Amino acid sequence: MISKETINVIRVKYDTLKVELDERGRRMWAAAEAKSLGYGGVAAVSKATAIAESTIRIGRSEMKARPAGKRREKIRKIRKAGGGRKSLVEKDTELIRMLDSLVDPSSRGDPMSPLRWTCKSTRKLAQELALRGHAISHAMVGQLLRGLDYSLQSARKRMEGTSHPDRDAQFTFINSRVIEFQKRDQPVISVDTKKKELIGRFSNGGREYQPKGIPEEVETYDFPSLANGKGIPYGVYDMTKNQGWVSVGTDHDTAQFAVHTIREWWSQMGKPTYPDAKELLVTADGGGSNGSRNRLWKMELQRFANKTQLAVAVCHFPPGTSKWNKIEHRMFSHITKNWRGRPLTSHEVIVNLIANTTTDTGLKIQATLDSKEYPTGIKISDKEIKAINLNKNDFHGEWNYTIQPL
Numbered sequence: 001m002i003s004k005e006t007i008n009v010i011r012v013k014y015d016t017l018k019v020e021l022d023e024r025g026r027r028m029w030a031a032a033e034a035k036s037l038g039y040g041g042v043a044a045v046s047k048a049t050a051i052a053e054s055t056i057r058i059g060r061s062e063m064k065a066r067p068a069g070k071r072r073e074k075i076r077k078i079r080k081a082g083g084g085r086k087s088l089v090e091k092d093t094e095l096i097r098m099l100d101s102l103v104d105p106s107s108r109g110d111p112m113s114p115l116r117w118t119c120k121s122t123r124k125l126a127q128e129l130a131l132r133g134h135a136i137s138h139a140m141v142g143q144l145l146r147g148l149d150y151s152l153q154s155a156r157k158r159m160e161g162t163s164h165p166d167r168d169a170q171f172t173f174i175n176s177r178v179i180e181f182q183k184r185d186q187p188v189i190s191v192d193t194k195k196k197e198l199i200g201r202f203s204n205g206g207r208e209y210q211p212k213g214i215p216e217e218v219e220t221y222d223f224p225s226l227a228n229g230k231g232i233p234y235g236v237y238d239m240t241k242n243q244g245w246v247s248v249g250t251d252h253d254t255a256q257f258a259v260h261t262i263r264e265w266w267s268q269m270g271k272p273t274y275p276d277a278k279e280l281l282v283t284a285d286g287g288g289s290n291g292s293r294n295r296l297w298k299m300e301l302q303r304f305a306n307k308t309q310l311a312v313a314v315c316h317f318p319p320g321t322s323k324w325n326k327i328e329h330r331m332f333s334h335i336t337k338n339w340r341g342r343p344l345t346s347h348e349v350i351v352n353l354i355a356n357t358t359t360d361t362g363l364k365i366q367a368t369l370d371s372k373e374y375p376t377g378i379k380i381s382d383k384e385i386k387a388i389n390l391n392k393n394d395f396h397g398e399w400n401y402t403i404q405p406l
Helices: 004-020 023-036 041-049 053-065 095-105 122-131 138-147 167-183 256-275 295-308 326-338 347-355 382-388
Strands: 186-195 231-240 243-249 279-284 311-316 364-370 389-393 399-401
Touching: 004 023, 004 041, 023 053, 023 138, 041 053, 053 382, 095 122, 095 138, 122 138, 167 279, 167 311, 186 256, 186 326, 231 256, 231 326, 231 347, 243 256, 243 326, 243 347, 256 279, 256 295, 256 364, 256 399, 295 311, 295 382, 326 347, 347 364
Parallel strands: 186 279, 243 364, 279 311
Antiparallel strands: 186 231, 231 243, 311 399, 389 399
């Protein structure tokens, strides 16, 4: 039995609150009071407030149906528009302009881009703003920067130097040659030298899973004097079959090394795959051991053509466009991912990691160690160059040529 005093207390509370509550609010409040009273609570609250018992029971049902702790989707505002503490930006009208002026001198990239970015830390910017009379936390600086379309970014490699006027035309020419050879079922390869690697317990970019608290220990400094040699991966990528060959050299990256690798690829992979081939198309960078001006490169290709009786067509990429070489992003990039975070402690480790590189698209690579010596400084005379059976293409013959077997 609920006492009269309790009923009177409920009546006083209801009379005080009812003008601030809407219909649903009154129903829910009454249900909450009834629940707190326990048995007989519904009747007592109904008597004190004149709210029908059925209405109070509806309120109780609504309370049970609502997940615990879940608020109403939209809370009715009580505060007047514009009320409450004003934001820092409203109080300090010069703050945004000052922040933008601090960041702008350090901003890089296209000024017309909708996304600007800063290399200054939020803590440093907060300190500089404080020195200029604008007290602000580093967290608020970060929030304001995001509102101004700034974001932290790393540098992007896009500047390739002055491009050749026939750059795009050469790309089109190379593409047409590739399609032409592939239609005739003749092999097409992309060749290049991957970055030289120091052999030893040196840090290798990236991370891999290890037992917790037991990271791979490596040398603090990557000094060549601490290395047990070097690895020079030269790759051959079959653009049609999505297969590759890599010879890991230990001496020098020379034209002899490059062509010897092509010879190994042909012997182990190319010839078995293309038994009826009469021609071979090689796409290569314009510089390095397979450069367009490298006389030894052309001499070695002549020897290769003589031995295999293949007509070797070569297309070089224009200056400053090495990243467009297919081998870079179809093979070398996957090799780098495969050995990320792992010290390259021996030549065998490099060879095994390369050979075990695969992709979802079916990339397969064979790798071998080439410990031969390849001396530098070999000179090819004008007489020897003239003896090469080289036919230049009408379009940029210095980039596009074919070496016929003798």
